[in-house]
Structures are given as C-alpha cells and as structure tokens.
Amino acid sequence: MTTYVLVPGLWLGAWAWQGVTSHLREDGHAAYPVTLTGLADRSHLAAPELTLDTHIDDIVNLITYEDLRDVVLVGHSLGSAAVTGAADRVPDRIARVVYLESGPVPDGVAPIDMAGREFAEARVRDGWRYPLPAWEDLEASGSSLAGLGPAERELMRSRATDQPLGTITAPIRLTGAFDRLPKTLISSSFPLAQVKTLIADGHPLFAPLAGPEWELRELPTGHWPMLSRPADTAALLAELTPSL
Numbered sequence: 001m002t003t004y005v006l007v008p009g010l011w012l013g014a015w016a017w018q019g020v021t022s023h024l025r026e027d028g029h030a031a032y033p034v035t036l037t038g039l040a041d042r043s044h045l046a047a048p049e050l051t052l053d054t055h056i057d058d059i060v061n062l063i064t065y066e067d068l069r070d071v072v073l074v075g076h077s078l079g080s081a082a083v084t085g086a087a088d089r090v091p092d093r094i095a096r097v098v099y100l101e102s103g104p105v106p107d108g109v110a111p112i113d114m115a116g117r118e119f120a121e122a123r124v125r126d127g128w129r130y131p132l133p134a135w136e137d138l139e140a141s142g143s144s145l146a147g148l149g150p151a152e153r154e155l156m157r158s159r160a161t162d163q164p165l166g167t168i169t170a171p172i173r174l175t176g177a178f179d180r181l182p183k184t185l186i187s188s189s190f191p192l193a194q195v196k197t198l199i200a201d202g203h204p205l206f207a208p209l210a211g212p213e214w215e216l217r218e219l220p221t222g223h224w225p226m227l228s229r230p231a232d233t234a235a236l237l238a239e240l241t242p243s244l
Contacts, residue, residue, distance in 0.1 A: 008036075048166060077223065087178045131163075
C-alpha cells in the first residue's frame with residue numbers, strides 16, 4: 001500500500017481528485033485529496049490575506065496530524081508551488097514528489113510568474129479574486145482542454161472557485177531539503193519527447209529535470225488529467241516507485 005496526498009491546481013478542490021482517489025482506494029492505497037484554504041469546500045475562508053505559506057501549511061499540517069509517512073505527494077499545475085514548499089519542510093515524511101502537468105517553482109520565484117503574471121492580473125476582481133478564465137482564454141494561454149467533454153467542463157465550471165491572488169504572488173523560499181527527494185514529472189499536454197528536448201537544450205525551467213532524482217512519464221491528454229483520464233491517472237500513480 002502507498003499513501004498519496006493529492007493537491008489540485010488553481011480554482012480546484014479535493015473534489016477534482018474523486019475519480020483518481022476512488023481507483024487508488026479500490027486498489028488498497030491510502031489517498032488524501034486536499035482542498036487548500038479559501039477554495040471549494042473551504043471557500044468560506046477566502047481572504048486577501050491568504051498567502052502561499054497558508055497553502056504550504058495546509059499540506060504540512062495534514063501530513064503531520066495524520067502522521068503520514070513515506071508519502072507520494074502529488075501536485076497538479078500551480079498546486080506544485082505549495083507541494084514543493086511542503087516537501088521542503090517535511091522531507092523526512094516524503095517518499096516521492098510527483099508533478100502532474102506542472103514542475104517545481106524555483107527558490108525565490110513567485111508562482112504567478114510561472115503561469116503568466118499579466119494574464120492573471122488582468123482578470124483579478126476586487127483586487128484579490130482570480131476567477132477561472134473563459135475556456136478560450138485558457139487554451140490561448142497554453143492550458144489544453146483535450147479530453148474535457150461537456151460533462152467535465154460543466155463540472156469544473158460549476159465547482160471552480162476564485163483563487164485568492166495572494167497564494168500565488170509571493171516568492172517561494174526553500175531550504176534545499178527538497179532537492180534530494182525522488183521526483184516524477186507526468187507530462188500530459190506536452191509530448192514527452194518535447195520535454196526531453198527542452199531538458200537537453202538547457203531550457204532554464206526544464207534543465208533541472210535532468211538530475212538522477214527525476215523520473216519522466218507521459219499521460220497524453222489535456223491539462224486536467226484527473227478529470228479527463230482519472231482511471232489512467234490513478235494507474236500511472238500506482239506504478240511509480242515511492243523512492244529511489
């Protein structure tokens with residue numbers, strides 16, 4: 001049995017992992033989907049004062065108070081920032097960090113700059129609420145909608161909540177403890193061959209993935225594989241070796 005902690009990307013909550021967690025649990029694994037503060041069933045806690053540290057604390061506290069160990073910590077999209085910060089704080093409890101359609105935010109970089117600061121800030125309401133953009137705007141920004149049919153889009157649109165802007169605007173601060181952990185990249189909307197080319201070419205965001213602690217995998221679909229291919233997402237996660 002493996003213990004999974006599953007962190008969604010912007011606008012989503014634990015609900016987005018329902019299809020994945022049901023398959024993992026049926027196979028005997030422990031799955032803990034996370035709703036970060038201010039989102040989904042915790043949207044009543046949304047406030048302009050929320051920060052990335054709040055979301056890192058959400059993950060660290062879950063792992064600590066549930067006394068989870070040998071955790072496979074999964075971060076989707078920009079949820080990767082909080083996942084990286086949490087893994088850096090409690091590395092002794094983490095067996096592997098998995099980046100699903102995402103990657104680690106480098107030390108000193110704000111998550112919003114990984115997603116496009118101008119794109120996000122142009123859509124903010126009330127000075128701090130960042131709503132789910134229109135489908136066409138998401139695609140234009142590079143977020144593939146492949147695999148999301150009418151039912152999946154309706155589910156996502158009806159349950160998405162505004163992202164508190166402060167959770168993605170501050171630079172992440174890391175100690176370096178995260179660096180030594182085994183890591184996996186699961187690429188869905190980018191062909192893995194293209195990812196490997198970017199690594200080989202020394203692209204600043206992809207070059208760090210060349211290290212021996214990295215495993216590269218592929219699950220062809222759009223940017224939200226937990227919604228478009230939940231059974232296959234669960235199966236791929238179950239295949240991963242928890243540690244090196």
